[in-house]
Structures are given as C-alpha cells and as structure tokens.
Amino acid sequence: MSHLVLDNLSKRYGEHFAVDGVSLSIAQGEFVSLLGPSGCGKTTTLQMIAGFVEPTSGSIRIDGRDLLVVPAAKRGLGIVFQNYALFPHLSVTDNISFGLEMRQVAKPERARRVAETLELVGLTGLSARYPAQLSGGQQQRVALARALVIQPELLLLDEPLSNLDAKLREEMQVEMSRIQRTIGITTLMVTHDQAEALALSDRVVVMNAGRIEQDGLPLDAYENPATGFVCDFLGKSNRFPIDRIDGATAQIGPLTLQLPAGIAQRLQPGARVLVRPEKIGFGPVGSAALPATVSSRVFQGDHWLYQFDTPLGNVLVIRQNDGGLQPAAGEIVNLVWRAEDMRAVPGDSLAQT
Amino acid sequence: MSQHRAGPYWLSAPALAVYAAFLVVPLASIGLISFQHFEFYGGIQPGLTLENYRAVLGDSYYWEIFGRTFAIAALVTVFCAVLGTLEAIVLYRMRDPWRSLFLLVVLGPLLISVVVRTLGWALLFGSTGLINKALQTLGLIAEPIQFMYSTTGVVIALVHVLVPFVVISVWASLQKMDPAVERAAISLGASQLTVVRRVVVPLAMPGILAGSVIVFALAASAFATPAIIGGRRLKVIATAAYDEFLNTLNWPLGASLAVLLLLANVILLYTSNRLIERRYKAVFAESAA
Numbered sequence: 001m002s003h004l005v006l007d008n009l010s011k012r013y014g015e016h017f018a019v020d021g022v023s024l025s026i027a028q029g030e031f032v033s034l035l036g037p038s039g040c041g042k043t044t045t046l047q048m049i050a051g052f053v054e055p056t057s058g059s060i061r062i063d064g065r066d067l068l069v070v071p072a073a074k075r076g077l078g079i080v081f082q083n084y085a086l087f088p089h090l091s092v093t094d095n096i097s098f099g100l101e102m103r104q105v106a107k108p109e110r111a112r113r114v115a116e117t118l119e120l121v122g123l124t125g126l127s128a129r130y131p132a133q134l135s136g137g138q139q140q141r142v143a144l145a146r147a148l149v150i151q152p153e154l155l156l157l158d159e160p161l162s163n164l165d166a167k168l169r170e171e172m173q174v175e176m177s178r179i180q181r182t183i184g185i186t187t188l189m190v191t192h193d194q195a196e197a198l199a200l201s202d203r204v205v206v207m208n209a210g211r212i213e214q215d216g217l218p219l220d221a222y223e224n225p226a227t228g229f230v231c232d233f234l235g236k237s238n239r240f241p242i243d244r245i246d247g248a249t250a251q252i253g254p255l256t257l258q259l260p261a262g263i264a265q266r267l268q269p270g271a272r273v274l275v276r277p278e279k280i281g282f283g284p285v286g287s288a289a290l291p292a293t294v295s296s297r298v299f300q301g302d303h304w305l306y307q308f309d310t311p312l313g314n315v316l317v318i319r320q321n322d323g324g325l326q327p328a329a330g331e332i333v334n335l336v337w338r339a340e341d342m343r344a345v346p347g348d349s350l351a352q353t
Numbered sequence: 354m355s356q357h358r359a360g361p362y363w364l365s366a367p368a369l370a371v372y373a374a375f376l377v378v379p380l381a382s383i384g385l386i387s388f389q390h391f392e393f394y395g396g397i398q399p400g401l402t403l404e405n406y407r408a409v410l411g412d413s414y415y416w417e418i419f420g421r422t423f424a425i426a427a428l429v430t431v432f433c434a435v436l437g438t439l440e441a442i443v444l445y446r447m448r449d450p451w452r453s454l455f456l457l458v459v460l461g462p463l464l465i466s467v468v469v470r471t472l473g474w475a476l477l478f479g480s481t482g483l484i485n486k487a488l489q490t491l492g493l494i495a496e497p498i499q500f501m502y503s504t505t506g507v508v509i510a511l512v513h514v515l516v517p518f519v520v521i522s523v524w525a526s527l528q529k530m531d532p533a534v535e536r537a538a539i540s541l542g543a544s545q546l547t548v549v550r551r552v553v554v555p556l557a558m559p560g561i562l563a564g565s566v567i568v569f570a571l572a573a574s575a576f577a578t579p580a581i582i583g584g585r586r587l588k589v590i591a592t593a594a595y596d597e598f599l600n601t602l603n604w605p606l607g608a609s610l611a612v613l614l615l616l617a618n619v620i621l622l623y624t625s626n627r628l629i630e631r632r633y634k635a636v637f638a639e640s641a642a
Binding site: 050051052072073074075076077078079081082083085086087088089098099102103146150 | 533534536537538539540541542543547551552555556558
C-alpha cells in the first residue's frame with residue numbers, strides 16, 4: 001500500500017516551473033531516491049513535503065491524509081539536512097532530545113529514547129560533546145539520530161552524504177542502509193550522486209527540469225535507461241548513431257550488428273544505440289568488431305579507464321584490473337560487445353518510448 | 354640579516370610614533386598628574402602622593418557619582434542588549450531592499466554628531482517638548498515627565514546612541530548562523546517563538562555579550578550625553594572629571610577620576626572577555642576532524 005503519495009505536484013516561480021507535475025508513490029518502509037542534477041527540482045520537491053515551500057498545485061498525502069493543510073512544525077517528519085544543521089550551542093544529547101522536548105515527552109522517557117537512538121546510530125559515549133567537537137561522520141549520525149528519535153512517519157534526507165570524504169561516504173552508506181532497515185522507516189532521499197542513489201535505494205526516481213524521467217529499480221534504471229538524459233546521468237555510456245536497419249541487423253559505421261530481440265521496432269529514425277563502457281571487451285577481428293586505437297588510458301586501481309579512437313568517434317571503455325597486461329597508448333585493438341548489451345535510446349528529439 | 358629583521362619596525366615606526374605621541378604620552382601624563390599634589394594658589398606641585406585617590410575613594414560624594422555612572426551604564430546596557438537583539442533578529446528576517454534600508458536607519462545615529470543628536474533629544478525632552486506634549490494630549494500623563502536632568506533622560510538618549518553597537522555585533526553573529534538550523538528546529542516541532550528563544554538567541558549570544566561589553570564601556574565613559582541631558586545636577590565620572598579639570602582646575606583630582614574610570618572599564622572588559630571565551634569555547638571550537 002502506498003504510504004506517501006505525491007500527485008501532480010508543481011511549483012512555479014514566475015514563469016519557470018521548478019517542479020512540473022511530479023507524481024510519485026512510496027510504499028511503507030521503502031527507500032526511494034530523487035536523483036538529478038542541481039536545479040532539477042528534487043530539492044524543491046523535498047521542501048514541499050517538509051513544508052518549507054508551498055506548492056503551486058498538486059497534493060501530498062501520507063496514508064491518505066492531506067499533508068498540505070498541516071504546517072511544517074506539525075508534520076512530524078524526520079529531516080536530515082545537507083549540512084546537518086545541528087544546533088551548535090547544544091550537546092549531542094540536547095540536540096537529539098530537542099524534538100522530544102517540543103513534544104513534551106517526560107524527562108525519564110526522553111533520556112531513555114535518546115540513549116536508545118544514540119546506540120542505534122553508534123554514538124554512545126559521545127553524548128556530552130558539542131557538534132563542533134565531532135567529525136563529519138559523527139555529525140551526520142547525530143543529525144540522523146535527531147531526526148529518528150521523534151519516530152517520524154517519513155524520513156527525508158537532503159544530500160546526506162555530500163559533505164563526507166569518499167571513504168567515509170561508503171562507510172556511512174552501509175551504516176544508513178543498516179539503520180533504515182533496522183527500523184523499517186519510509187525514506188525519501190534527495191541526491192545528485194548516482195552512486196549514492198544506486199547503492200542505498202530500493203527505487204530511484206531520476207528527475208530533470210522539474211519532471212520525472214524514470215522511476216524504477218536501481219539496476220533497471222542503469223541497465224535500461226528510458227531516456228537519453230537518464231543514460232547520460234546514470235553512469236557513463238557510449239552512444240552510436242544507427243545508419244541503417246535490415247530486419248534484425250543494424251549497420252553502425254563499419255559494423256554489422258545483430259540487434260537484440262524487441263529493440264528493432266523501438267528504433268526511430270535518429271535513434272542511437274547505447275553501450276556501457278564496462279560491457280565492451282577486446283576481441284578478434286570481425287564484422288562485429290570495431291578497430292580502435294588507444295588514445296589514452298588512466299589507471300584507477302581496481303580498473304583502467306580507456307579512451308579509444310575509432311571510426312565511430314571517441315569510445316570510452318572500462319576494464320577491470322585483473323593484473324594482466326593491458327594495451328598501452330597507440331596500440332590497436334578490436335572492440336567487441338554482446339548484442340544484448342545494446343540499448344536503444346531516442347535520438348535528440350524528446351520522443352520517449 | 355639584521356637589517357631585514359629591523360625592516361618591519363622601521364616601516365611601522367610612523368604609526369608607532371603617532372600612537373605614542375597621541376595616546377601613550379597623554380595617558381601617562383594623566384597617570385602621573387593623578388599622583389601629584391594640587392595647591393589651590395600654587396597649581397600642581399612636584400612629588401608623588403596618593404592623596405587624590407584617598408580624596409576620591411574616601412568621599413561619599415564621589416562614590417555616589419561612581420554608583421550613578423555604573424548604574425546608568427548597566428541600565429543602558431540591558432536596554433541596548435534587549436532592543437538591539439530584537440532589532441537585529443527582525444532585520445535578519447527582512448528581505449532586501451527593506452533589509453538594507455532599515456540597516457541604514459538603525460546605523461543612522463552613528464552618522465550624526467553626538468552633540469547634535471543629544472541637543473535634538475533635549476528639544477524633545479523639555480517639559481513643553483514634543484514627547485510631554487504628545488503624552489499629555491493623549492491623556493496618558495497629567496504632569497510633564499522630568500526627562501531633562503534625570504536618569505531617565507540620560508538612559509534614553511544613551512540607548513539611542515549605543516544600540517547600533519549591539520545591532521552590529523548581533524547581526525554579525527546571525528550572519529554566521531546556518532539558516533537550515535532554524536528549519537531543523539521547525540521540522541522538530543518548534544514554533545517561531547521557540548525557534549527564536551531556543552535557537553536564534555542562544556546562537557546570537559556571543560554577539561549580544563560582545564555588543565553589551567562595548568555598550569557598557571562607552572556608556573560608563575560617555576561625556577556629551579550626560580553633560581547635555583544630565584547637566585550639573587546629574588554628574589557622572591566623565592563630567593565630574595571634566596569639571597575638576599576645567600572649573601576648579603584641580604587637574605590631579607580630575608586625573609585620578611579618569612584613571613579610576615579607565616581601570617574599572619579595563620577590568621570589566623578583560624574579565625567579561627575571558628568569561629565569554631570560556632563559556633563558548635566548546636561551542637565554537639574548530640571541528641575535530
């Protein structure tokens with residue numbers, strides 16, 4: 001059953017639609033990410049749910065109740081802000097118990113719930129510290145604890161990990177996933193970081209220019225992007241224009257490729273095929289192999305990042321570092337990929353399949 | 354090498370010379386004079402003595418003046434802290450262009466000569482002045498209120514002069530505040546009033562305290578306003594010292610008053626600074642990465 005429902009939600013500033021007819025429903029206990037570049041409307045959407053921005057039209061419901069008639073202070077949602085927005089003048093304990101005080105929870109009960117939440121986020125022992133005495137990751141945990149201690153119906157996360165360094169971010173991803181699952185709270189996260197969205201969410205909702213481009217499982221959104229925007233935004237990709245289609249085979253530059261079932265009908269004129277860089281391998285010469293010269297390669301530890309010069313233009317390839325010898329700059333190899341790893345994406349027109 | 358090391362001193366020498374000539378030397382002379390004997394028919398006598406300090410500290414007349422001075426300063430500080438903090442918070446909530454406009458209005462008093470501004474207050478304060486006339490017309494008072502030559506008048510005029518200092522320092526504190534903190538408090542169920550009381554004011558507290566210290570020091574050593582509004586009837590240390598210097602020509606006694614005022618101010622500033630720093634050390638510490 002749908003827990004949170006956004007119906008045709010819009011926000012207009014003058015002539016500009018920051019959010020343009022967004023409809024979304026989130027099930028109880030689900031973790032959904034709103035993913036998109038800055039200015040795509042994801043943060044405005046979050047702020048409308050939180051009650052800090054008034055929608056121009058549309059509705060927001062939780063369990064069928066209209067949320068828009070409730071002022072922000074009474075919505076009772078747990079919100080983790082981008083810079084954590086901890087109260088710098090209050091200790092960790094006082095930060096966390098602030099929401100309980102506002103709810104007039106009795107002191108012993110407050111102490112018990114604060115202690116419980118501190119343990120949940122792994123901060124026991126730091127309760128007397130002030131925010132300025134904590135590391136970024138610890139501040140993040142306090143922010144999470146402060147939002148969770150009021151037992152909200154919905155947890156809103158605004159770019160929660162963007163201020164952490166890469167190593168800590170991965171650690172906190174695991175941690176947040178664990179905490180979210182432990183208490184089973186419905187969660188909506190706003191982020192521009194696709195890795196974060198793919199790693200944490202049950203579902204990703206990719207937004208662009210105020211609209212939803214795709215709403216699906218993380219793997220599905222990555223493997224089968226619905227629009228050119230999604231395939232650009234989620235991961236890296238190579239896109240090749242199709243010259244000609246003969247039944248089930250397509251002519252792409254010098255290549256004659258067997259098309260996977262079902263794709264041929266969807267290809268409009270001007271459409272392109274998409275191949276992810278990690279799906280491209282090195283193979284023997286043939287009609288399905290693309291001759292390519294290594295123009296640059298970058299070592300990234302667990303993988304190599306290759307740029308190839310090919311008759312189809314620049315091609316990006318990612319190769320796992322299996323310890324073996326890899327072609328160096330200037331060498332010529334043949335690039336191959338499987339027919340089923342090709343995806344069709346609409347051309348430059350905004351036509352959607 | 355030694356030439357290089359001397360460079361900075363040579364470069365700052367002109368500024369140091371000005372500083373020495375116009376601050377250190379006069380202050381030192383005042384300090385010196387305050388330890389000298391004054392003869393009514395012979396002027397200042399050579400030799401050092403503590404008699405001026407004994408005269409001031411042993412005379413209830415001066416104790417009263419000291420008491421009045423610091424009572425006025427304390428009152429002015431409290432009013433300025435409350436008014437200035439409220440003004441700064443209201444300004445902080447405003448949007449441009451209103452914000453810039455009202456900031457200018459608030460800082461306006463600083464742009465006008467203190468004497469001119471105080472004479473303006475004197476016009477308003479008179480028993481037939483605008484304020485009393487208005488209050489009487491409205492039927493709020495029967496008899497004119499005694500503003501001139503009264504503590505009330507001096508406090509009102511000083512608050513007007515000094516409130517911008519609190520506004521500026523609270524404003525600076527508020528600028529450092531993350532606006533999301535207020536939203537966080539609201540999302541946790543706090544009303545607007547609670548947000549101000551529990552979040553905004555505590556975060557502005559270093560600014561409020563710093564502004565109050567400045568106001569107290571300036572109010573305790575204010576001269577023009579107490580001289581014009583308070584007159585001869587309502588002496589404070591600054592006007593008393595002035596009278597000793599220029600009317601009775603007893604420079605040593607005036608100097609000892611000035612030195613005692615300076616000492617009291619320095620001690621107050623120093624201790625309050627120490628207290629503020631200690632209190633907020635943990636809150637505004639560098640992030641322990």
